[in-house]
Amino acid sequence: MQEFNQEFDHKMKKTLEVVAGDFASVRAGRANAAVLDKIAVDYYGTPTPINQVASISSPDPRSLMIQPWDASLLKAIEKAIQTSELGINPQNDGKVIRLLFPQLTEERRKELTKQVKKYAEGGKVAVRNIRRDAMEKLKAAEKKGDMTEDDRKDCEKELQDMTDKYCKELDEMSAKKEKELMAV
Template sequence: MSPEIVSYDERMQKTIEVVKSNFAAVRAGRANAGVLDRIMVEYYGAPTPLNQVANIGSPDPRTLTIQPYDMSLLKAIEKAIQTSDLGINPQNDGRVLRLAFPQLTEERRKELTKQVRKYGEEGKVALRNIRRDAMDDIKKKTKKSELTEDDQKKLEKELQDMTDKRCKDIDDLTAKKEKELMAV
């Protein structure tokens, strides 16, 4: 890979990581601690990720347990989960919160599949924006005579190939997540 576009490749990799984290937040009917990654809890006046203030476990395929390190956070964690877009009410037994994930209906699976496709498309748009930035940079360098026209064409082709590969990666991730959602 040409040194001129290494930083753009790194940005594309980060974009794919964001897409993966978005997909992890979409629950597929099974208990997955990844759905809690976006939950922030007010801890000493600062929003803190839930996984930093509590132990998250999965005693069975449909249940998550959340045990705060500081018991005074139990109500704050419960409230954060209730106000999130998870659509699950935690059961509080005084020491541990339990999240029971119900079986998803066919209609809900289709809604989640649409959400996954949206995340995938947003990721591909971000990749194309990175490509556009790189193309602009290459053209500026050619205009300043820092690159030859042959180098420009070579870099543009390499950049396009890299973008196509990353878009295919996102398509593959999307298809995998859709398959996971539609599995009963």
């Protein structure tokens, strides 16, 4: 019973980590290397994350500097950033690529807030799906005779508590990110 709940607790924690990564990729008006995490560059025929082919630094709060380890990748990195949903035009000076993050407009802040809510809701759906799968396994175990009805009900209560805890945590993460986005 205990290892059963640990398995699903682990799955719910992984979901939380994925959503946290999604939140980090939403730019909040200041430079953050995490916005580049989902952008892959064509590196000798293999899609590779930018942070694996270049060093990324933030010389000031509103800009990122990308310095590829292989100078021939400059054009490919520039193209990958332009075709991404980042919405920033890279500046290539032949040695490094600079990304200048403009101040967010009120309209863009609201769009990003909606995106954050969508990520949080997706995380909650994933947590609930994990709970549903766990409930099905519990019922199957009871039918097989591996567990009593009382044990199943205890496990279901623990699962529901876990689900509530992770959904609340997702709400808190979402509220924090929204507050960060709406701060001028």
